Amino acid sequence: MDILFLGNSYYAFSIDPEVRKFIASLDKKMVGKIVNFGSAAMLNSTYKKVKAEADRVGIPIDEREFHCKGEFKGIHKGKPDEEDCKAAAEFAKSILR
Numbered sequence: 001m002d003i004l005f006l007g008n009s010y011y012a013f014s015i016d017p018e019v020r021k022f023i024a025s026l027d028k029k030m031v032g033k034i035v036n037f038g039s040a041a042m043l044n045s046t047y048k049k050v051k052a053e054a055d056r057v058g059i060p061i062d063e064r065e066f067h068c069k070g071e072f073k074g075i076h077k078g079k080p081d082e083e084d085c086k087a088a089a090e091f092a093k094s095i096l097r
């Protein structure tokens with residue numbers, strides 16, 4: 001079954017309602033597991049929020065996730081940067097290995 005790499009982030013301390021809707025629309029027969037990644041600026045992980053939605057539709061979420069800082073209102077300027085993109089690619093490969 002497919003692995004869904006789901007990129008998402010925080011907006012005003014919550015994940016985007018569109019991401020909630022998207023997860024709710026998933027078919028557990030099609031998606032074997034979700035792998036979470038994101039670029040929140042202050043908070044480090046959307047894992048718990050994404051897991052809560054994934055639990056509703058019965059799709060497991062891998063314990064491994066990727067996060068790097070994102071730019072927000074002048075904080076972390078230039079992020080994600082080239083190094084972050086390399087690390088994200090490495091992370092994705094490590095999941096597929």
Ligand SMILES: Cc1cc2nc3c(=O)[nH]c(=O)nc-3n(C[C@H](O)[C@H](O)[C@H](O)COP(=O)(O)O)c2cc1C
Pocket residue numbers: 009010011012013014039040041042043044069070071072
């Ligand atoms: C309106 C708005 C609200 C945000 N609120 C938060 C927040 O509460 N916590 C946080 O860590 N980052 C927050 N961020 C930063 C984003 O999560 C970060 O910039 C992320 O990289 C955005 O990814 P995107 O450009 O793919 O949407 C906010 C960004 C915006 C635009």
